[in-house]
Amino acid sequence: MSPRNTPKFSRLTPHKLTTRYAALGLFLVSLFILLFDSYHEQKSTILNNYSTTFESKVQSSIGVYRKFSHYVFKQIERDKEIVPLFAAAVYSGEEVRDKNRQRIYQLLKKDYALLKEYNFRQLHFHFKNGDSFLRVHKPEKFGDNLFSIRESVRLANVEERFVEGFEEGRIFNGYRFVYPVVDHDKQVGTLEVSLSMGSIVDLLFELYPDDDFHFIINKSTVESKLFDDMAYNYLNSFLSDNYYFDKAVFEQHLPKIKYRDLLDNADTLKKSLSSLTLNEHSFSHDITIGDNTYILSFLSIKNIKGEHVAYLISSTQDARLKELCNNYLIYLLLILLVSAVTAWSIFASHRHNQRLTTASNTDFLTQVFNRNKFTEHLQYEFVQGKNLTSTFSIILFDVDHFKSINDQFGHNVGDVYLKELSELVSNRIRHSDILARWGGEEFIILLPNTSEDNGVKVAESIRKETESFLFSPGQPLTISLGVAELHSSDKNIDSIVDRADEALYTSKRQGRNQTTKWSEIK
Numbered sequence: 332m333s334p335r336n337t338p339k340f341s342r343l344t345p346h347k348l349t350t351r352y353a354a355l356g357l358f359l360v361s362l363f364i365l366l367f368d369s370y371h372e373q374k375s376t377i378l379n380n381y382s383t384t385f386e387s388k389v390q391s392s393i394g395v396y397r398k399f400s401h402y403v404f405k406q407i408e409r410d411k412e413i414v415p416l417f418a419a420a421v422y423s424g425e426e427v428r429d430k431n432r433q434r435i436y437q438l439l440k441k442d443y444a445l446l447k448e449y450n451f452r453q454l455h456f457h458f459k460n461g462d463s464f465l466r467v468h469k470p471e472k473f474g475d476n477l478f479s480i481r482e483s484v485r486l487a488n489v490e491e492r493f494v495e496g497f498e499e500g501r502i503f504n505g506y507r508f509v510y511p512v513v514d515h516d517k518q519v520g521t522l523e524v525s526l527s528m529g530s531i532v533d534l535l536f537e538l539y540p541d542d543d544f545h546f547i548i549n550k551s552t553v554e555s556k557l558f559d560d561m562a563y564n565y566l567n568s569f570l571s572d573n574y575y576f577d578k579a580v581f582e583q584h585l586p587k588i589k590y591r592d593l594l595d596n597a598d599t600l601k602k603s604l605s606s607l608t609l610n611e612h613s614f615s616h617d618i619t620i621g622d623n624t625y626i627l628s629f630l631s632i633k634n635i636k637g638e639h640v641a642y643l644i645s646s647t648q649d650a651r652l653k654e655l656c657n658n659y660l661i662y663l664l665l666i667l668l669v670s671a672v673t674a675w676s677i678f679a680s681h682r683h684n685q686r687l688t689t690a691s692n693t694d695f696l697t698q699v700f701n702r703n704k705f706t707e708h709l710q711y712e713f714v715q716g717k718n719l720t721s722t723f724s725i726i727l728f729d730v731d732h733f734k735s736i737n738d739q740f741g742h743n744v745g746d747v748y749l750k751e752l753s754e755l756v757s758n759r760i761r762h763s764d765i766l767a768r769w770g771g772e773e774f775i776i777l778l779p780n781t782s783e784d785n786g787v788k789v790a791e792s793i794r795k796e797t798e799s800f801l802f803s804p805g806q807p808l809t810i811s812l813g814v815a816e817l818h819s820s821d822k823n824i825d826s827i828v829d830r831a832d833e834a835l836y837t838s839k840r841q842g843r844n845q846t847t848k849w850s851e852i853k
Contacts, residue, residue, distance in 0.1 A: 348681045355677065359670055366666070370659045377651055378615040378626065385628040385645045386613065392534045393506060396450075397495070400508040400524045403446065407522065408512070413438055417456055418514035420464060432465050432473065443467045450530030452505050455523040456512070459488045464520065480555075482635040483509045487521045496635045497528070499552050504528065504577060504641070528632075528643070529580035536587050541647060543588050545581070547574035548641040552634075569597035571608045574642070590646055592620050600627075611639035617652050624653045694768040696746055697753035705767030705775060709824045712779055716817045724786030726776040727831040728793070728812035731843040733772035736806070744804050745772075751802050752810075759793055775831075783816035783848050790814050790846040798844065809844035811835060816850070 407413055416431040423431075435456070443454055454467035461478035478485040480499075487494045487509040494509045505525035511518045528546045535544045547568045553575055565575040593600060603618055608629065615628040626649045632641040692704035700708070712723050730736070730748065737745040749772065756774065757766055765777040778786050790812040797810050813834025815827050830849040838847040 348677070351677050351681075352674070355670065355673060359666070362666055363663075366659060366662060370655070373655055374617075374652060377655065378617065381615040381626050381628045381647075382613055382630070385615075385643075386630055388535060388539060388645075389531065389630055389643055392531045392538070395534065396506070396526055396530060397508065399449065400451075400526075403451070403524050404508070404510045404522060406442075407439070408510075410438070414512060414514055417464065417512060418519045421458055421519045428464070432470070435465055436467060436470050439467050446524075450526055450533055451524060452527040452530070453507075453523060453525040455525070456520060457484050457488065457523070458520045459518060461485060461488060483507050484521060484523070486635065487511060488518070491518050494635065497632045497641065498634050499548065499640065504548055504553070506531065527580060528577060528641070529583055531643070532580055532584055535645070536584060539645075541589075543590050543593075543646045544584065545570070545644040545646075546577055546641065547571065547644065548577060549573060549639070550575055552640040569594075570600055570604060570644070572601075572605075573608065590623075590625060590648065592623065593618075593625060593646055596620050604629075608642070617649065624649045626652070697750050697768050699753050699757065699774075700765060700767035702767060702769055705765060705769070705777065706824070708765050709777055709828075712777060713817070713821070713824050713827075721780060722782060722817050724778045724781045724783050724814055724816045725827060725831050726778065726786060726790045726793070726812055726814050727769065727773065727828070727835045728776075728790070728810045729771070729773040729835065731809045731811055731839075740804065740806075747804055748802055748808055751800075752797065752808065755796060755800055756793055759796055760789065764789075775828075783814055783850055786814040786816065787846055787848050794844065794846055811838040811843045812846040813838060814846060814848040 413435055416435050420428045420431040439454060446454070452468065456464040457477060458464055461476045461481075461484055463473045463475050463477055466472050478488075483494045483496060483498050486492070488511075491511050493511065495507060498505070498507050505527050507523055507525040509521050509523045512520045512522050532544045532546055535542070547570060548565075550573055553565055564578050566578045566581060568574040568576050588594065599620070600618065604616060604627070607614055607616060611631060613629060613631045615626055618625050618627065626647050628645045628647075630643045630645075631639050632643055634640045692700060694701045709725070715721060716723055730752065733745065733748075736748060749768075753766070753768070753774070756776070760766060760776060760778075763779055767775050767777075769775040776789075778789060781789070794810055794812055797808060800808070802808055813831045813836070815830035815834055817827055821827055834847040834849040834852060837852050838845045841847070
């Protein structure tokens with residue numbers, strides 16, 4: 332049937348439905364954005380907490396060694412021989428310096444061996460001008476000036492104050508405590524007590540057995556200061572091409588590593604971390620390997636000048652981020668479920684309303700417009716015709732001898748004839764034409780922009796098609812038709828309907844199965 336004459340809900344896309352779906356879509360997008368932002372905000376908070384906690388752990392560990400270092404210095408400072416020997420060397424020639432150097436070395440040799448057991452790496456005396464006097468850890472290396480490469484030594488001597496911090500040296504890197512050495516109220520040089528970063532890592536392993544720890548140092552920092560013959564102290568890091576492992580630190584703690592799957596996925600780690608380490612800031616980053624989620628916290632280690640030179644790293648297995656992710660996935664699924672139910676509810680409500688609208692506008696039996704809906708369209712065309720001086724015609728027709736069909740074959744057969752006739756006529760008229768059931772076996776057609784003569788042609792075409800059509804009950808069917816056109820004198824739609832009705836009954840009186848136009852009988 333013509334869509335104009337059989338208004339099915341599935342063919343309608345009302346503005347209200349589109350607006351509701353657009354509003355739902357906008358709400359969903361906003362909700363997803365809020366959910367996404369909330370997830371990343373909470374994730375960022377968790378990662379920042381890891382960074383803060385790790386920094387606190389490192390500072391606590393350094394604090395332990397700071398106190399021990401102060402104790403070591405005080406013991407040396409109180410020794411009756413060491414400070415006078417060092418002060419005498421300051422004002423003497425090479426012969427006295429060599430003699431005093433050997434004597435101080437012998438006095439400290441056993442103590443230094445004990446210090447190494449507690450993870451201290453260096454004892455180093457410097458003259459006030461920055462020249463190395465005695466490396467207890469490497470006594471054959473002396474005489475080189477350190478001011479250009481050891482800011483801690485320069486500051487402690489020039490500003491005559493205690494200095495501490497991480498620093499790379501000509502032999503080892505380390506966390507350094509540099510003390511002014513005073514003889515008779517005059518600073519004659521400095522003494523450095525330093526420990527390997529491995530000492531801090533070792534203490535971290537001891538205090539926090541559930542975590543793994545690493546130390547990496549920037550390659551350019553090492554290569555700018557290290558004695559050439561000391562390069563064997565470093566290994567390329569699998570975490571970044573720009574960093575070394577301190578060989579001694581790495582090998583010392585390798586057996587303690589618990590999360591071996593991180594080591595086994597070194598390439599994945601490097602790709603994930605490369606851009607982050609280039610920023611040279613502290614950060615925490617999550618990485619998932621298999622079913623395990625890990626948090627890697629990188630603490631930026633700065634030298635005495637405040638320049639980034641290394642990272643202390645902790646890795647720990649995490650459950651909070653995985654739980655957070657799972658919670659937000661549940662929220663997302665719930666939102667999608669509620670949205671799907673809401674969308675279906677909107678559609679079902681719309682479909683129900685459309686069915687109600689269709690039912691109120693459509694004849695239940697024939698599924699063409701009913702009399703009320705046709706009257707709306709006819710009224711609209713009537714106003715348009717009056718205002719725009721256009722015209723229209725209507726065809727009123729009914730089934731010949733329909734009462735006899737009902738009496739002979741029953742009302743069910745009569746209904747079949749009416750339904751098939753409605754479909755036949757709907758397929759014969761234009762999309763702009765409107766067919767409706769006027770009542771009983773009577774139908775009416777509105778033909779916009781159609782004169783009475785052209786309306787007769789349409790009516791005759793329908794009449795002949797009906798007469799020749801093979802209806803499923805098997806009996807032929809004929810119809811009588813009346814055609815009327817809008818007149819300028821018409822005051823309302825009843826006038827034109829009455830004229831079409833008069834023309835229809837003229838067709839019936841004259842023998843049925845024919846078309847009559849009203850202008851012929853006036």
